[in-house]
Amino acid sequence: MSEALKREAAARAVAEIASGMKVGLGTGSTARHFVELLGERVAQGLDVVGVPTSEATAQQARQCGIPLSDLDQLDRLDVTVDGADEIDAHLNLIKGGGGALLREKIVAASSDAMIVIADSSKIVETLGRFPLPVEVNRFGLGATRRSVAMIMERHKAQGELKLRTTADGIPFVTDGGHLILDAFFGRISQPEALSRELLDIPGVVQHGLFLKMCRKAYVATPNGVETLLTGE
Numbered sequence: 001m002s003e004a005l006k007r008e009a010a011a012r013a014v015a016e017i018a019s020g021m022k023v024g025l026g027t028g029s030t031a032r033h034f035v036e037l038l039g040e041r042v043a044q045g046l047d048v049v050g051v052p053t054s055e056a057t058a059q060q061a062r063q064c065g066i067p068l069s070d071l072d073q074l075d076r077l078d079v080t081v082d083g084a085d086e087i088d089a090h091l092n093l094i095k096g097g098g099g100a101l102l103r104e105k106i107v108a109a110s111s112d113a114m115i116v117i118a119d120s121s122k123i124v125e126t127l128g129r130f131p132l133p134v135e136v137n138r139f140g141l142g143a144t145r146r147s148v149a150m151i152m153e154r155h156k157a158q159g160e161l162k163l164r165t166t167a168d169g170i171p172f173v174t175d176g177g178h179l180i181l182d183a184f185f186g187r188i189s190q191p192e193a194l195s196r197e198l199l200d201i202p203g204v205v206q207h208g209l210f211l212k213m214c215r216k217a218y219v220a221t222p223n224g225v226e227t228l229l230t231g232e
C-alpha cells in the first residue's frame with residue numbers, strides 16, 4: 001500500500017491531538033507519518049509532550065521539534081498512536097515487525113487510549129499470517145527457543161520459528177538489548193491462551209500480541225479512511 005494512504009490514516013489521528021496532551025509516539029513507517037504531521041502542528045503552536053516507543057522514533061521526533069519526556073516522569077499518557085502488522089475485527093493486533101514491541105506495549109499500557117493507524121492491507125480475519133515476534137533474553141536462548149517451539153506445536157502452528165537477523169545476517173538486537181524469535185503460526189485461534197503461555201516462559205520478555213489494548217483504528221483504503229471501533 002502507498003505512503004499516501006498511511007499518511008491519510010496518520011492525519012486522522014493527528015486531528016485528535018489537542019494542546020496539553022501527553023502522547024505516546026509509535027514506531028514504524030506509518031507512525032513516522034504521524035510523528036511528522038504532529039511535528040508540523042507543534043511548529044504551529046500545539047503544546048504536547050511525546051513519549052517515543054523506540055530510539056528511531058525519539059530521533060525523528062527530536063528532528064521534528066516535538067518536546068519529549070521519559071515515561072517515568074509522567075503519570076498516565078492521554079493517548080498512544082501507533083501502527084500495526086495485523087488487525088482483527090476486535091482490534092486485537094500483532095505488532096513488532098520493526099522490533100519495537102516491548103516499548104510499544106509498555107507505552108500503550110500506560111495510555112488512556114491506543115489509536116492504531118494503518119492501511120487496509122493490515123486487516124485480517126484471524127491473527128497469525130504475520131509471524132508473531134517474541135522478544136527473548138539472550139541468556140538461555142536455546143532453552144527459550146525450545147519452549148516457544150513446544151507452544152507452537154500445541155497451537156498447531158503451520159510454520160517455523162526463526163531468530164530474526166539483520167540484512168547482514170547477524171542477530172537483530174532490540175532497543176532493550178534482547179533478541180527476537182519470529183513465530184510463524186498461520187492462524188492463531190486462541191490468542192489469550194497463547195499470550196499467557198508465552199509469558200510463562202522465563203526467557204520470554206514480551207510478545208507482539210496486543211489484545212484488548214486498542215479501541216480505535218484509522219484504516220486507509222483507496223476509497224478513504226475508515227474508522228474501526230470496538231466497545232470491548
Ligand SMILES: O=C[C@H](O)[C@H](O)[C@H](O)COP(=O)(O)O
Pocket residue numbers: 026027028029030031082083084085095096097098099100101104
Ligand atoms: O515494531 C514495530 C511496530 O510494531 C510497527 O508499528 C509495526 O511493525 C507496523 O509498522 P509499519 O507501519 O511500518 O507497517
